[in-house]
Amino acid sequence: MVVITKTDATPGQIDAIVNRIEGVGLKAQVSTGEQRTVIGVIGDKTLLGDIPLESMSGVERTMPITAPYKLASRQFRDESTVIAVNGTKIGGRKLTVMAGPCAVESTEQIVTIAHLVKKAGAGFIRGGAFKPRTGPYSFQGFGLEALKMLVTAKEETGLGIVTEVLTPNEVELVGDYTDIFQLGTRNMTNFYLLREVGRAKKPVILKRGMASTIEEWLLAAEYILSEGNPDVILCERGIRTFETHTRNTLDLNAVPAIHELSHLPIIVDPSHGTGIRSLVCDMTKASVAAGADGLLLEVHHDPDHSMTGDGAQSLFPEQFETLIKELKPIAIAVGREI
Numbered sequence: 242m243v244v245i246t247k248t249d250a251t252p253g254q255i256d257a258i259v260n261r262i263e264g265v266g267l268k269a270q271v272s273t274g275e276q277r278t279v280i281g282v283i284g285d286k287t288l289l290g291d292i293p294l295e296s297m298s299g300v301e302r303t304m305p306i307t308a309p310y311k312l313a314s315r316q317f318r319d320e321s322t323v324i325a326v327n328g329t330k331i332g333g334r335k336l337t338v339m340a341g342p343c344a345v346e347s348t349e350q351i352v353t354i355a356h357l358v359k360k361a362g363a364g365f366i367r368g369g370a371f372k373p374r375t376g377p378y379s380f381q382g383f384g385l386e387a388l389k390m391l392v393t394a395k396e397e398t399g400l401g402i403v404t405e406v407l408t409p410n411e412v413e414l415v416g417d418y419t420d421i422f423q424l425g426t427r428n429m430t431n432f433y434l435l436r437e438v439g440r441a442k443k444p445v446i447l448k449r450g451m452a453s454t455i456e457e458w459l460l461a462a463e464y465i466l467s468e469g470n471p472d473v474i475l476c477e478r479g480i481r482t483f484e485t486h487t488r489n490t491l492d493l494n495a496v497p498a499i500h501e502l503s504h505l506p507i508i509v510d511p512s513h514g515t516g517i518r519s520l521v522c523d524m525t526k527a528s529v530a531a532g533a534d535g536l537l538l539e540v541h542h543d544p545d546h547s548m549t550g551d552g553a554q555s556l557f558p559e560q561f562e563t564l565i566k567e568l569k570p571i572a573i574a575v576g577r578e579i
């Protein structure tokens with residue numbers, strides 16, 4: 242259930258509503274919008290007894306949330322969530338571009354790529370320090386050293402950092418370096434990890450599980466939100482289907498579907514969504530046309546020598562620069578800018 246407060250509800254009235262909810266052992270999640278405050282009530286509503294919340298001053302109405310995910314649903318929050326991070330806003334009119342190599346390979350590599358993607362218009366450098374590889378013998382990332390290299394790239398360019406965290410016990414460490422946590426497709430249902438980043442104070446990119454439905458994905462987001470972290474960014478990165486030509490099938494249906502179902506921003510990763518460099522630019526354009534709030538793209542200046550297998554899907558810096566220019570009229574056509 243959500244409590245929708247009046248537009249002129251005072252902070253004192255809102256506190257009283259929260260106290261009433263928490264006083265009976267329920268959890269209250271306060272979401273402050275531009276127009277009004279909405280309070281999510283989590284737990285067994287019968288604990289509220291016979292006195293309805295509607296009778297409290299400052300309350301306009303209460304509303305049940307029928308979706309299995311609550312805090313993630315648009316029923317809970319009608320206004321789209323906008324996340325402020327490193328001087329940018331994710332989910333606003335301007336699209337967020339996050340770009341960089343699959344993995345951080347050296348200071349020179351990450352700093353070089355950071356300068357190139359910044360020049361082309363990116364706001365964030367991406368790069369894995371801890372890599373979730375399908376096989377145990379593949380390069381697993383340089384870990385802490387790579388986190389430090391990302392910080393050097395940030396200091397040199399001002400770009401925010403996006404990097405993956407793999408386990409609950411590394412959330413604190415990765416959080417000391419990154420601006421945004423990335424949770425990868427293989428970890429979308431790692432509920433301990435979801436809860437741990439839910440307790441962190443930094444935004445989280447939650448990639449869609451490669452075999453997860455949209456509902457399961459939103460329920461994974463709910464784990465993070467229910468721990469108190471409101472800053473979840475969903476990322477469509479392709480799902481497993483019977484198609485073998487592409488690495489994954491980029492499900493762009495998910496973009497408008499998520500906008501209908503949820504207030505959370507959604508970005509698209511056409512690099513993993515296709516796995517094929519020659520398809521990435523067209524699918525990026527399609528992502529923007531479909532209403533994506535941002536893009537996560539692999540870019541490498543020397544993809545043939547990439548240490549992960551993802552060189553084949555990485556754009557060359559020049560391609561990336563041209564792509565960003567070509568996205569401008571598409572963004573404008575759908576009421577956005579880049």
Ligand code: PEP
Binds near residue numbers: 369424427
């Ligand atoms: C990545 O972004 O490099 C990555 C491993 O992504 P995913 O979890 O989508 O496979």
Ligand code: MN
Binds near residue numbers: 344513539
């Ligand atoms: Mn990758």
